[in-house]
Amino acid sequence: MNHIYQHFRGEEHHFIDQVVEWKENVLMQYSPKLTDFLDPREQEIVSSVIGENAEVKVSFLGGVHETERKRALLYPDYFEPSQEDFHLSLFEVQYASKFITLSHRQVLGSLMSLGLKRSKFGDIRFYQDSVQIICADEISDYLNMNFNEVGRSKINLKQKSLNELIPHEDEIQELITTVSSLRLDVVGAAIYNISRQKIQPLITNELVKVNWKVVDSTSFECQEGDTISIRGYGRSKLASIEGKTKKDRFRIIVEKQK
Incomplete structure (x- = not known):
């Protein structure tokens, strides 16, 4: 393990251990392992630990190519991943945009107040008056039932197809x-x-x-x-x-x- 650790900061070693465990489980069980959403640095660590291993491969998806937060799918060499294997859901937030303005911090804070982990959510995207949230399928029903306000503002959620995700390019x-x-x-x-x-x-x-x-x-x-x-x-x-x-x-x- 030391030869892996030397390329990373000390505070990242615990996550490296977790990735190694995921990799070993894929090898032992010969079946895919889907992670929660990872930030770009975590994705980089996963790619480094998996490397060019012929027996275990990794793919990332967070909705579209330029999404920042993505789920990782570790899988044996026989497996051919598809978009459905990443179990992503997309919601659009409907609110009184003529009267209120929502911020990223407000939306994320309201999501966290539901008792959900940040790792269950991907990108939160804003474009003009549109707000979209990418999340893991396994919390989509709970989110649909319980996420009905941001701050003191009432909202509704509308489920969308991933191909309706707001495009976003940073300058x-x-x-x-x-x-x-x-x-x-x-x-x-x-x-x-x-x-x-x-x-x-x-x-x-x-x-x-x-x-x-x-x-x-x-x-x-x-x-x-x-x-x-x-x-x-x-x-x-x-x-x-x-x-x-x-x-x-x-x-x-x-x-x-x-």
């Missing part, structure tokens, strides 16, 4: 800059053009995520490929660390969502 801006270190507060301040004094309380108050996980340490060291999001400021990816300048600063390339 990306490339940023090239230099930083004195790869500490989270230093890198975040440079990306979002704010002071370290301003970003440090955001980190310690758990408003900053790295690879979709809350990080509350200002000295957390960022790595190439990390996705950083700050509530109220947006999301970006540390696409590349290009080495050091003559002034001993790290030159970084960042992909920032507009």
